[in-house]
Amino acid sequence: MSHEVFEILDAGLGATLQDRGRVGWRRFGVPPGGAMDQHAAGWANRLLDNPPDAPVVEFLLQGARLKALCDTWIAVTGAAAGASVPTWRAVQVHAGELLRFKAGEAGVWIYLCVEGGFAGKRRLGSASVYARGKLGRPFSRGDVLCRATGAHFELPCGIAGRVVDRDEQRRYESPPPLRVWRGPQWSCFSETDRDVFFAQEWAVSSQSDRIGYRLLGMALKSQTAQILSEPVLVGTIQVATDGQPIVTMRDGPTVGGYPKLGLLEAADSSWLAQCRPGGKVRFHLVG
Incomplete structure (x- = not known):
């Protein structure tokens, strides 16, 4: 069964579950969806040795607050310079700890990943929320986020202290051409x-x-x-x-x-x- 890991106290300006998106549905008018910043979302999963397509939570800009319901390992990437935890690295959080997500001076999208990946119903081959197409819905206050069914709960060897190389930690103030x-x-x-x-x-x-x-x-x-x-x-x-x-x-x-x-x-x-x-x-x- 799924294991509860976070309660959403405030979804901020917007929070949805996303992954790498849908493949093969364009001919039916369904867009791929998925994380807006695939680079940041991908690194969040890699930090925790999750499968590449494990769902992550995507936050828009700021205002989101979560409460940890158990001890676990997470990774926060993207435009999260104002987050309450270190970013672009594996971080251990404990039951009862409050997490706050806020973008820095640049960037739009923030990503939260949990060890083992978040649970999410797969629709048309993906857990990505596409609200306009009624494929899932945004998170709201009181929602509980669960770890994926069957995911490991033990810390894999080598995750503690793992950090994304500085060259891959994007700073969004001035994107390249x-x-x-x-x-x-x-x-x-x-x-x-x-x-x-x-x-x-x-x-x-x-x-x-x-x-x-x-x-x-x-x-x-x-x-x-x-x-x-x-x-x-x-x-x-x-x-x-x-x-x-x-x-x-x-x-x-x-x-x-x-x-x-x-x-x-x-x-x-x-x-x-x-x-x-x-x-x-x-x-x-x-x-």
């Missing part, structure tokens, strides 16, 4: 507009969420305002009729009808996900 591959409608944009896209610094709009990140800057012009809808992937860069780019994120649509200028390198979607509204980002063409 994000790598972009040419999109299917690349030729619909003039050379001038393509140069503008890569030369300027884009601001992340406040109208950004798990569905898509809107970018603000000098408007781009396409020779084709709209096209027949066609498949899009996480990281697809579409240019809306107002000339502003929209980047598809983990819960984004599976088809899109705007011209697609490019596609983010898969690993760089995690960098973009951690950019707050008003944050600046640049892009770099790789092919």
